[in-house]
Amino acid sequence: MMKTRNKNIYRALLLISFLGINAALLFGIGAVWVYMNSGADKASILHIASEAKDSYLPKTEWKNLENPGRPMESQTLQDIEKDYIRSWYVRSIAFDQLDPYGLEDYYTDSLYSKLSEVIQLNKAQGTSVSLSTLNHHLSLEFYSLDGKLVVFTDTGMEWFREIRKGEQKLVSGRLTSSYRVMMLLEDGFWRVRHMEEIPNPSNDGASESSTGPASMRHVNGLNYYPAQSPWDTFGDDFDTGTLAGDFEKISAMKLNTLRIFIPYEDFGAASVKPEKLQKLLRLMDLADETGLKVLVTLFDFYGNYDLMDWTRTHRHAETLVGALKDHPALLGWDIKNEPDLDFDSRGRAEVLDWLEEMIRQVKKWDKVHPVTIGWSSPTAAGHLYEHLDFVSYHYYEDPEIFEASHKELLREIGNKQVVISEFGSSSYSGVWNFFSGSEESQAAYYQKMVTALKGRDLPFLSWTLYDYKQVPSKVVGRLPWRKAPQRHFGLIDKEGKEKPAFRVIASASHK
Structure with a gap:
């Protein structure tokens, strides 16, 4: 009688263990599936969201938001700006560390491939580039009716760049550039599809000098x-x-x-x-x-x-x-x-x-x-x-x-x-x-x-x-x-x- 009872307890424990393990596996698979399909923040892998929020704070302003087609929603505008600024942040990290990992989260496949090629070329030559944008002056040019494509200009963008070969600094300096940018909404996130450099706006002649001493x-x-x-x-x-x-x-x-x-x-x-x-x-x-x-x-x-x-x-x-x-x-x-x-x-x-x-x-x-x-x-x-x-x-x-x-x-x-x-x-x-x-x-x-x-x-x-x-x-x-x-x-x-x-x-x- 006692032996029969012990066997039943042993079988019950085995059954419960089996069910528990299978439940854990199903839960894990489900969590991964949800993560891959729920638009979870792509920045979380590299902690880019928190790093960019705390460490990368260029001055950003929208100078024009007029769009003849679909009106630009406030939340969408914030998302576009956030992902655009982070694209510069991860680009700086990638070119400094000579590792394209993370770029695919902020650039479409075609532009990611081009940037990766440049990084590999720099790596072969032992050359790294550090950069930081200082401000962005954005103007909306086009926002598609389906809400999945946006084109804007970033004019008079001031940025600083350092080029090094190994530990030796080759050149550094302040630059002013202007771009026309196309971004696509993919998997719930805005990725840079195309960047075209355009002429800088003419200087209005305003002086930034303070008064004399x-x-x-x-x-x-x-x-x-x-x-x-x-x-x-x-x-x-x-x-x-x-x-x-x-x-x-x-x-x-x-x-x-x-x-x-x-x-x-x-x-x-x-x-x-x-x-x-x-x-x-x-x-x-x-x-x-x-x-x-x-x-x-x-x-x-x-x-x-x-x-x-x-x-x-x-x-x-x-x-x-x-x-x-x-x-x-x-x-x-x-x-x-x-x-x-x-x-x-x-x-x-x-x-x-x-x-x-x-x-x-x-x-x-x-x-x-x-x-x-x-x-x-x-x-x-x-x-x-x-x-x-x-x-x-x-x-x-x-x-x-x-x-x-x-x-x-x-x-x-x-x-x-x-x-x-x-x-x-x-x-x-x-x-x-x-x-x-x-x-x-x-x-x-x-x-x-x-x-x-x-x-x-x-x-x-x-x-x-x-x-x-x-x-x-x-x-x-x-x-x-x-x-x-x-x-x-x-x-x-x-x-x-x-x-x-x-x-x-x-x-x-x-x-």
Whole structure:
């Protein structure tokens, strides 16, 4: 009896297992069938949808949507634009990595074959191409009655291209091109069927240059962080009362200008956080109420410069420039803090290409306020000077050799206006500098520098208002002999007492 019962249980378990396995197989086959036939996002294999959404953000606008046949639906227009922009994104990846995988999702078979042939030819020659489109100006020409074919133009498309042979860059540059594009709706997605290059529209002659730098000659000021939140002005400790008090103090010194810093990632990168922007606008309001002007450094703690990241940085800068360009406190734009320090790690050419294009973009969005770059030294300050409205650099060397260093720069840049946008000396005295520093030596440094600057009628922004209790490791690293001096560059010590250097700067300043 017991044996019969065990056999029945064993048979039941086998039957249940058999049915379970077959159910799982049928479910899996069904899922694959649904995926292949339900219009699932073709981008999911390469994660292109999320990558393009987050990483590839060229400025895109439709200039004309008139169509004599079928009216263009709003959702269809969004789908066309989305797949067209992604077609450029996957094309850039394919030509950079010399692998056509993914192109078939955004191009029809015939165009995919042509692009694949070019990639194979480049691969055989060891040549790769990186590209990024910067903007697209689209105009609808035709939309078929069955809703499966669209023709439009992309005129005056600005893009940047790098051609490399192995690790060597052969050529790079900015281009302007125009195309007539045909796209077909296949399997629920729009694929590029044909692209024909057409003549670029004539230049309307509009200038993108901002105003000249003559107004910079009156600038006397300092680089600003609150005492309790250095390198984190817009963080959790943001306090309007603190800012207002500091600005009153700065104004009482007869200083007239602040230089502030926008941390790229902390502000939300391409998607600027509204709460951060509101804090920035409040700071600008408080500065204006106190009679201070503000030089805004758009990029701090940014160091990528990769071509595929360009459009993200453009959206970051566009948001900030658009929000501040009409503010009465705005003095001008400093593109990036000390970008020359990234030459070794990121490549000199890559950094300079990014900077030059960012200058162009900022001047396009704001044609009024001057643009500069905060170079780390007079040696670096000759880069891109012809594109800038004024040259600015930082000086922390011996005051005795300042004159010679500055003259050397002037031989390169001619009569271009110059601002010394950082200079200063630490009063730190401790084991890491053999107790050689003091507040008196700091004041002596400032006196020599101020004399040299005023002798050449050079505008200046000193570093900085306060000594700091803590310096983030991301600023100077973790080494104590670097962090300790950095805490003592202020004109006011940690207890709120004015140091001798405070009086030197105050007596040298003018409104």
